[in-house]
């Protein structure tokens with residue numbers, strides 16, 4: 001065990017602003033806005049306020065897949081919410097998502113605007129609206145929702161658990177890293193066994209379940225998150241790797257991955273998206289400085 005086993009919790013927890021670790025500047029124990037800021041509204045019925053993290057990419061991949069499938073009503077404006085700068089605590093954003101996390105969306109296509117937060121909720125809304133990537137009934141629909149909700153429940157152990165203690169915490173501790181590495185490897189084994197006999201998560205149909213799981217677990221098995229590929233022996237999950245590569249080769253997935261992205265190669269970043277042509281006409285002056 002590492003040294004930090006001696007901590008005795010005080011009677012009452014208080015906020016230690018200096019607790020350290022990456023993202024300590026945006027973590028706080030209270031909700032609500034920190035400042036007044038209206039959100040911009042573009043020309044399309046769908047307004048997305050997001051960032052190109054795995055949770056954001058789920059939605060932009062779905063939007064690009066819908067457009068590629070011919071659903072022109074899925075045209076959208078994607079505005080950048082820079083969580084490193086605290087944009088998620090602006091009053092306009094909090095009005096849409098009281099939980100202050102990306103992605104958030106306004107669907108302005110009907111008589112009353114509909115606010116949407118939580119990536120899974122946004123995905124179900126869009127899939128139902130366009131009648132695509134979510135089977136309408138029966139076992140296939142249930143299985144899609146099974147895996148969609150599996151992702152929503154599982155990824156916090158990967159990101160908030162493993163990722164935090166392995167990559168972001170101010171010092172390494174054996175106990176939490178062991179606990180979450182075990183859980184993440186178990187999750188990868190769940191996926192690997194499922195994908196051993198299935199092309200996609202529910203079988204031979206590509207659904208929002210694949211789009212939700214791919215940005216997190218696909219990136220993990222390719223060693224792209226937390227620099228943990230070797231530590232977690234991700235090469236063992238061969239069926240997850242096959243599926244990851246298959247999805248990654250899709251053009252809409254490639255486009256969705258670029259939207260609201262502010263890290264990695266400059267050529268892979270499209271900070272804001274307002275038109276399909278933005279992917280082609282992307283110029284250096286659209287690129288703001290990297291934030292994380």
Ligand SMILES: N[C@@H](CCC(=O)N[C@@H](CS)C(=O)NCC(=O)O)C(=O)O
Pocket residue numbers: 026027053054055056083088100101102103117118119120
């Ligand atoms: N369960 C949420 C998770 C969203 C989430 O954790 N978003 C992160 C970025 S990946 C965020 O906005 N963090 C900002 C913060 O915690 O202040 C979803 O799937 O939409």
